[in-house]
Amino acid sequence: MKVDLHTHTRASDGTQSPTELVTAAVAAGVDVLGVTDHDTAEGWDEAARAADAAGLGLVRGMEVSTRLDGRGVHLLAYLPDPTYPPLVALLDKVLEGRSSRVPAVLARLREVDVELSEDDVARVSGDAAASGRPHIADALVVAGVVADRDEAFRRFLNPGMPGYVDRYAAPLRETIRVVAEAGGVSVIAHAWGRRRTRSPDEAAIAELADLGLVGLEVDHQDHDAGARDSLRAIARNLDLVVTGSSDHHGTGKVGHDLACNTTAPDELERLLDAAARARAASGRPAPEPLGL
Numbered sequence: 001m002k003v004d005l006h007t008h009t010r011a012s013d014g015t016q017s018p019t020e021l022v023t024a025a026v027a028a029g030v031d032v033l034g035v036t037d038h039d040t041a042e043g044w045d046e047a048a049r050a051a052d053a054a055g056l057g058l059v060r061g062m063e064v065s066t067r068l069d070g071r072g073v074h075l076l077a078y079l080p081d082p083t084y085p086p087l088v089a090l091l092d093k094v095l096e097g098r099s100s101r102v103p104a105v106l107a108r109l110r111e112v113d114v115e116l117s118e119d120d121v122a123r124v125s126g127d128a129a130a131s132g133r134p135h136i137a138d139a140l141v142v143a144g145v146v147a148d149r150d151e152a153f154r155r156f157l158n159p160g161m162p163g164y165v166d167r168y169a170a171p172l173r174e175t176i177r178v179v180a181e182a183g184g185v186s187v188i189a190h191a192w193g194r195r196r197t198r199s200p201d202e203a204a205i206a207e208l209a210d211l212g213l214v215g216l217e218v219d220h221q222d223h224d225a226g227a228r229d230s231l232r233a234i235a236r237n238l239d240l241v242v243t244g245s246s247d248h249h250g251t252g253k254v255g256h257d258l259a260c261n262t263t264a265p266d267e268l269e270r271l272l273d274a275a276a277r278a279r280a281a282s283g284r285p286a287p288e289p290l291g292l
């Protein structure tokens with residue numbers, strides 16, 4: 001059984017519609033797919049219709065932009081009630097930070113003589129609920145400034161580069177609590193990805209586990225073999241669920257093909273058991289996994 005629990009659609013910065021993603025997942029031999037757009041549940045309904053029609057197992061989730069002690073942490077929230085008002089408020093604040101960053105980035109790019117308008121970005125982001133740097137990257141491609149998203153990040157959009165602007169992210173501890181209140185479960189995405197330091201360290205992760213963190217995404221393209229081994233050991237010590245996933249973005253991110261990393265079936269079962277308990281404890285009409 002192939003389980004891929006972290007993917008993106010055009011509801012955020014993926015390049016596929018939810019239906020196209022489901023079709024691609026079936027073609028890649030995926031049996032259970034997690035759809036986890038950045039900071040939005042906007043793609044859930046279309047993904048559910050497509051998965052149902054295709055006979056694909058579906059776990060609805062989202063990847064929330066959070067911050068712990070000044071550092072960005074991506075938190076995968078699986079199966080929360082997306083109408084729970086505190087969760088809606090938390091995501092609205094993050095989405096507002098995403099929207100207001102776009103003109104700020106464009107102003108910085110103008111300082112290095114790269115002219116893009118908000119309309120140029122809107123044309124490539126379409127009706128995405130969550131705008132992001134990848135959309136600005138796409139606009140730079142359309143304008144002929146760079147060849148692809150990767151070049152746009154390297155030359156302009158990564159921290160330290162001339163188009164970089166920080167944005168608001170939700171407090172991590174509060175997000176874990178709100179996700180649980182919404183009947184969902186939290187898993188830290190690519191915990192040590194793209195970092196020189198291995199943080200959060202085991203002590204910090206233990207504290208988050210006490211607050212209700214359920215799992216760690218261990219198998220991810222941003223982790224080398226050593227990081228995976230260490231994170232797996234931490235998960236074992238703390239009785240956390242271990243997930244693995246592609247973080248697929250369609251053609252938007254190279255080296256993240258569907259099912260390039262997968263989650264073991266017994267770990268999926270532990271995750272879904274925890275979600276069922278969270279749902280029951282919350283009293284919220286949280287979604288359930290589909291086709292499982």
Ligand code: AMP
Pocket residue numbers: 013038131132133134149150153154249252253254
């Ligand atoms: P943002 O959410 O606007 O802060 O942008 C960060 C997102 O951009 C990440 O979640 C990735 O999906 C994407 N990203 C980061 N680096 C790259 C890259 N080199 N190429 C393509 N996408 C990237």
Ligand code: ZN
Pocket residue numbers: 008013014038249
């Ligand atoms: Zn992304």
Ligand code: FE
Pocket residue numbers: 063074189190
């Ligand atoms: Fe991420």
Ligand code: FE
Pocket residue numbers: 006008063247
């Ligand atoms: Fe992601």
